[in-house]
Amino acid sequence: MSGNPGNARAERRTRLAAAMAEEGIDVLVVAGNPWRSDYLRFAADITPVEGHAFAFIEREGPARIIVESPSEAARLRSEQAELDVRWSLSAIEETETAIRELGKRRIALAPLAAVPYRLAMGPLVAGIARATALLDRLMLRKSPSEIAALRRAAVLADEGYTVFREAARVGRPEYALVADVEAFFRSRGCPENFQILGSGGREVRGMHPPTERRLAPGDLVTTELTPCVEGYYAQICRTLVLGEPSEPQERAFAVYDEALEAGIAAVRPGATAGDVARAQNEIFRRHGLGDYVTSEYTRVRGHGLGLYVDGRPALLEDVDLNLEPDMTLIVHPNTYHPEVGYFVHGDSVRVITDGCEVLTRTPRRLFSVPLA
C-alpha cells in the first residue's frame, strides 16, 4: 500500500512555502495532538501519537519540532532524519520561548482547533484565524500525490468492508467485528482507522464505538469505516441485514440509495456543499421523511476527507462553500428511519471538472448475511 510519501511531503512544503510568501509569513508555528494531527501532517509530515507537538515551519529548510516526550522525539527523528526535534515536559512553554526568540520575524500561529490557551494569550492571537484559513485553503484541494493516497485508502475501505461483512455473524459481539477489521487493516500496513457501528432494529438511533452487544437475526448492522493511507482518510458507509431483509428494510434502503445517488449527482465544481446536502434531503422529504434529516436525528450529509476524518466542508444545507476540482468528500445520507432504525449508506468521491469520481467501489446494496 505504500506510495511515495516523500513526494507528497515535498509537494506540500512547496505549496505551503508559496502560500506563506504570499501572506508575508516568515515562520508558521503549527500546533497539534493525536486528535488534531492533520495540520501538523500537512505542514511537517508528522503524526503525534501522544501529547502536544509544535512545528516551526520556515519557508526554506527543515522544520523544527517540539514534543512532550523523549520517545516521541526519537520516533520523529527516526522517521525524518532532517527534522530538528526537541522534547520538553513543558512543550507549550518551550514553544512560547522559541517564538519569543524569533524576535521581529513575521510569525503566524495555527490551527485554531489545536492552538492552546497559553500560546493564544500571547502576541500571535490576532493572526490565528488568518493562518488557519491559509492552511485550510491548501488542504481543501488535493494534489496528485494526495489524491493517489486517498485512492489507496478507498481501496482499503472497500476491502475492509468485505472483511466486516464476513465478520458480521449472529452471536458475535460488536467488538469482535472491529477486531477483525482492525487486524485486516494492520495486515495491510494501515495504522489508523476511524470506525463506528451500530446493530439492532428500530431502537438504534446512531453509531458508536463497539459494545458487547451480540448480533441477532434480523439486525441491521451499520458501519462507517475510515482507513488511512499516508495520513489520508477515505470512508465508506454501508448497512447489512443478518438474514433476509424485511420489506420495510428494503423500502428504507431504496430511499437511502436514491438519496446517495442524488447527492453524488450534485457534486460538481460550482455547486455548494449545501447543494449536495439539499439534493439528499429532498429525497427524504419527498418520501415523507423530512423530519429525519434534522439535527434531532442526524448530524451531516457528508463531509470533507483528507488528513482529518471529518474535514471541511460539512455537507449541510446552510454551508455555501463552493466545490472545486480535487476536493474530496464522503457523501452519506445517514440518518434514523422510523420503521427500521439507523441506516447508513455513503461513498467517498473526488470532485472533477464535470462532476465527481466515486472512489469507493463496494456495490450499493443492502447486503444480506446468511444466518447459517
Add this chain to the structure above:
Amino acid sequence: MRRGLISWSRDEVPLSVLEGRVVRLQERMRAAELGAVLVYTSFARPSAVAWLTHFVPYWNEALLVVFPTGAPVLLAAFSKRVHDWIRSVSHLGEVRSAPDLGRATAAFLKERPPQPPRIGVLELDTLPWPVAEPLVKSEYGRGLVDATGLFASIRQPADEVEIRLARRAATIAVQTFKAIPTEAKHASELLSALERSARLDGAEEVLPRLAPDLRADATLRRLEGDALLGERYAVELSVAYKATWVRITRCVSTQAVPPSWRGAADRFVETVERLNEANLSLEPQFGPGKTVAWTLETCRGSPPLSIVATGETPSPLALPGGSLACLSLQLDLDDGPWLGGAPLILGSGGQPSRLLIS
C-alpha cells in the same frame, strides 16, 4: 484514531467509586474556594473525565463542569442522538448538547453561576483556544485559574478499582504478546495478530510501537506501511481497558532467548524494587549493560500517561506511594540493545515498588 470496546461494568467500576472521586475533588474545590472546575476531554486527552465519570470520547470533544456539590454536568460537542450512548457508558448528572463547546460553556456558566466566581481549569495552558476564548471573554475570564495541581493532588495513589482495571489491561497485553506469530517475517503480520488479540480480549485501545530490527535501531516506531522483522525486535504495547492505560515493552528473538536478556529482565525487576516515593531515580545502577534511557510515567491529569521522571530530567515530579505507574527502560547490553517496560505500584514508607503483574 481508533477505539475498541467501550462499555461500563458497574461491577468493575461501581457507581460509588466514581461518586467518591467526584466528592474528593469537590472537597479540594471548596478548600481552594473554587465555584467550579472545568475538565476538558478529547480523543487525545480522555483520562481525567474518564476517571471522574467513566466517559471516554471516541471522537470529538466535551467539557465536564464540576460544581462544589452535586453531580457533574457534561457539555458535549456530540450530536444529541449520541446522548443515550454517553449515558450508557458513564455516570453523569446531566448531558447537554454543545456543538460550539466554548460558547456553550460560557452560556452554561451564566445560567448556573459558580459560587464563588473563581473557576479552576484542569491544564488551563493546554485548553484549545476555541474552547478557552469565550470563557476568557466572559465575566469569568478574570476568575480562571489553573487547577492542574489540585486535580493531581487527588488523582494518585490509585484506588483498588483502578488497580484492578490496570491489572486487566496488563493481562490483555501479556496475552497479546503470546499471540505473536513465531514465523512472522513482516511487521504487518505481527501488528495484525497483536491488534486482533487485544481487541478480542476486550481492549478499549491498543497502540503498538515497534523496533522492527533491534540490532539496527532500538527506536520504537509507529509504522505506516510495512517493515521486515529482524532476528531480534522489540514491541511496546500501550493498552487501555475501561479508560485505564498501561504500557508494556518486550523484546522478541526469533532464535533462542539470549542469556543477556535474562540478566536484563532481572535487572528490570531489581530496578522496580528500588523505586519508591522517596526515590524516583534509577541511579546508581548495577549491571548488566548500560542504561541508555528510562521513563517513569503515570496518569495524573487528562493524558493517559505523562512523564514523572526520565533519565534526562534532573528533577522528578513527586509521586505518592501507591501510585500506578509504568517504567520503561532501555539498556545497551554487550550483544545489543534491550528494551523492557511494565506497570508497577509505587512503594511507600521504605517499602519497595512491586510489579502489577509478575
